[in-house]
Amino acid sequence: MPKSTFFNLPADKREKILQVAIEEFARHSYREASVNRIVERSGIAKGSFYQYFEDKKDLFKFIIEKSGEKKLEYLGQVLNNLEQLDFFELVRELYAAGIKFAKENPELFAIGQRLLKDDDRNLFEEIMEDPKNKGQQFFVELLKKGIQRGEIDPGISVELVAMLLVWMNFAISEYFLNEKKKNDLMGLMEIVDELIYVIKNGIKAKGRTENADR
Amino acid sequence: MPKSTFFNLPADKREKILQVAIEEFARHSYREASVNRIVERSGIAKGSFYQYFEDKKDLFKFIIEKSGEKKLEYLGQVLNNLEQLDFFELVRELYAAGIKFAKENPELFAIGQRLLKDDDRNLFEEIMEDPKNKGQQFFVELLKKGIQRGEIDPGISVELVAMLLVWMNFAISEYFLNEKKKNDLMGLMEIVDELIYVIKNGIKAKGRTENADR
DNA sequence: CCATCATATGACCACCTGGTCATATTACTG
DNA sequence: CAGTAATATGACCAGGTGGTCATATGATGG
Numbered sequence: 001m002p003k004s005t006f007f008n009l010p011a012d013k014r015e016k017i018l019q020v021a022i023e024e025f026a027r028h029s030y031r032e033a034s035v036n037r038i039v040e041r042s043g044i045a046k047g048s049f050y051q052y053f054e055d056k057k058d059l060f061k062f063i064i065e066k067s068g069e070k071k072l073e074y075l076g077q078v079l080n081n082l083e084q085l086d087f088f089e090l091v092r093e094l095y096a097a098g099i100k101f102a103k104e105n106p107e108l109f110a111i112g113q114r115l116l117k118d119d120d121r122n123l124f125e126e127i128m129e130d131p132k133n134k135g136q137q138f139f140v141e142l143l144k145k146g147i148q149r150g151e152i153d154p155g156i157s158v159e160l161v162a163m164l165l166v167w168m169n170f171a172i173s174e175y176f177l178n179e180k181k182k183n184d185l186m187g188l189m190e191i192v193d194e195l196i197y198v199i200k201n202g203i204k205a206k207g208r209t210e211n212a213d214r
Numbered sequence: 215m216p217k218s219t220f221f222n223l224p225a226d227k228r229e230k231i232l233q234v235a236i237e238e239f240a241r242h243s244y245r246e247a248s249v250n251r252i253v254e255r256s257g258i259a260k261g262s263f264y265q266y267f268e269d270k271k272d273l274f275k276f277i278i279e280k281s282g283e284k285k286l287e288y289l290g291q292v293l294n295n296l297e298q299l300d301f302f303e304l305v306r307e308l309y310a311a312g313i314k315f316a317k318e319n320p321e322l323f324a325i326g327q328r329l330l331k332d333d334d335r336n337l338f339e340e341i342m343e344d345p346k347n348k349g350q351q352f353f354v355e356l357l358k359k360g361i362q363r364g365e366i367d368p369g370i371s372v373e374l375v376a377m378l379l380v381w382m383n384f385a386i387s388e389y390f391l392n393e394k395k396k397n398d399l400m401g402l403m404e405i406v407d408e409l410i411y412v413i414k415n416g417i418k419a420k421g422r423t424e425n426a427d428r
Numbered sequence: 429c430c431a432t433c434a435t436a437t438g439a440c441c442a443c444c445t446g447g448t449c450a451t452a453t454t455a456c457t458g
Numbered sequence: 459c460a461g462t463a464a465t466a467t468g469a470c471c472a473g474g475t476g477g478t479c480a481t482a483t484g485a486t487g488g
Contacts, residue, residue: 005465032245035446045467050447088418117331119391147419156417160408164385171381177333194374202416203370204302204427205361213418219435249476259437264477429488436483445474453466458459 002062006052017042017052021059026107029114030060030123064115064128067108074101087146088196091139091165095192098169102176113173135166161199168195216276220266231256231266235273240321243328244274244337278329278342281322288315301360302410305353305379309406312383316390327387349380375413382409 006014020042024033035056039049053059074097078090085093102109115123116132124130139162146152172195176188200213220228234256238247249270253263267273288311292304299307316323329337330346338344353376360366386409390402414427 008464034444036444046447046469047449047467048465051465051467056446114333117333119328119331150419153415153417153419156412157408160405161412161417163389164382164409164412167381167385168378171378171384175377191374194371195378198370198375198378198413198416200416200418201367202412202414203367203375204414205364205367222434248474250474260439260477261437261479262435265435265437270476431488432486434483434485437479437481439479439481441476441478443475445472448471449467449469451467451469453464455462455464457462 002053002058003051009052013044017044018063022063022107022111025060025063026110026114029118030056031120033060061128063108063111067105067112068128068131070105070108071098071101071112074098086149087142087151088200090142092192092196095169095172095196096189098173099176099188099192102173106180109173110177113170113177116170132166132170135169136162138162139165164199168199216267216272217265223266227258231258232277236277236321236325239274239277240324240328243332244270245334247274275342277322277325281319281326282342282345284319284322285312285315285326288312300363301356301365302414304356306406306410309383309386309410310403312387313390313402313406316387320394323387324391327384327391330384346380346384349383350376352376353379378413382413 006017009017017038021038024038024041028034033056035049036046038059039046053062075094078093078097081093082090112131118124136159140158143152143156143158143161147154147158172188172192175191197214220231223231231252235252238252238255242248247270249263250260252273253260267276289308292307292311295307296304326345332338350373354372357366357370357372357375361368361372386402386406389405411428
């Protein structure tokens with residue numbers, strides 16, 4: 001947690017530092033992010049940085065936590081409709097919420113995506129619980145409920161499909177990150193719909209009597 | 215390309231340097247890998263390193279290229295059976311070959327997986343063409359052939375499903391990397407089979423008349 | 429035995445890193 | 459106004475980075 005000195009700062013100065021730091025962590029991994037660049041670009045002295053934060057990790061952790069809370073706000077709105085949507089609609093809305101978060105908070109999103117790819121497990125453990133596990137557990141519950149409702153094939157391995165759904169989300173996010181110049185929100189949602197269709201119906205050729213749900 | 219000096223080295227010294235370098239790049243990203251550590255651990259002088267290689271990138275590129283060739287050998291064996299297997303069997307064998315490569319060349323595999331996650335696009339462009347694109351194009355051709363054969367639903371977007379298959383391969387690889395202590399080859403192949411089943415048949419509840427292929 | 433050429437070496441360079449600390453400045457309070 | 463407490467500052471530190479270079483050593487051939 002940043003020191004009280006940081007929170008006593010005038011709001012504009014505080015926000016400036018945060019904004020610069022978020023940019024730095026969006027462009028560089030935690031290890032490669034530079035405290036020197038942050039203090040230079042936010043116009044404070046090196047010493048001041050360490051009056052505000054214990055160390056580099058303190059600042060990073062703070063930003064990650066704030067970002068996580070913000071993302072949960074986006075996902076929370078979807079979960080209000082939890083009972084009214086079937087499994088596939090719900091997954092669709094969850095992906096949509098994730099994309100909305102990414103669109104509206106591109107730097108925070110980039111930081112999160114970068115952290116997900118970082119294989120320094122210690123970094124995760126010191127900062128927060130691995131969100132991939134969180135996401136997988138959530139999808140497992142969703143799948144079980146879908147099976148109870150008769151929406152999902154009871155023969156599948158829920159753990160594995162949950163993993164697949166987490167990974168698909170990650171893949172969509174990477175796609176967004178790499179191609180964000182070309183694609184607007186609609187284009188991405190079409191991809192999401194197509195992916196969900198595949199997960200729902202499979203890709204094998206259908207016999208005449210079988211019908212696939214769009 | 216390394217300088218002739220490197221190739222003139224006695225084989226054991228040359229291999230020692232390569233082995234140490236491979237370890238270094240498996241444990242650290244390109245940027246974080248240390249020439250100092252490599253020279254120290256392989257018992258050569260700093261200056262000698264630069265008699266053998268133009269710079270750090272020269273060595274890295276060399277290792278990446280060698281690793282790519284080796285992986286292609288594994289995949290090539292599968293492609294000999296290209297005509298005798300249906301689409302899903304072929305994908306299964308391709309994944310199996312990738313896992314075999316990872317099992318037998320864990321360091322090279324780790325380097326490749328790390329490079330895939332690295333978002334320094336310049337690094338890719340200077341070193342090689344992005345293997346994700348290669349893989350996707352290949353799956354596109356495979357899917358088209360599958361559609362012609364009547365194995366694949368012609369209504370799908372081949373580009374998107376190809377992307378999904380590439381990402382599934384990546385996900386399986388990450389899983390292997392993170393959990394390799396616990397899982398043996400059989401365990402991983404069970405996961406592969408389950409994933410292919412999902413892609414093939416979908417996860418929605420099946421009506422009585424429909425049957426899913428294992 | 430000497431001359432030439434390839435190779436081996438580590439001190440050295442400029443630059444960067446995260447972090448510290450004595451000192452200067454400012455703000456608050458009696 | 460004085461005195462104290464909070465904050466701001468940048469020089470400085472040890473240790474790291476990739477890369478260079480003059481020099482030393484070794485081998486090869488006439």
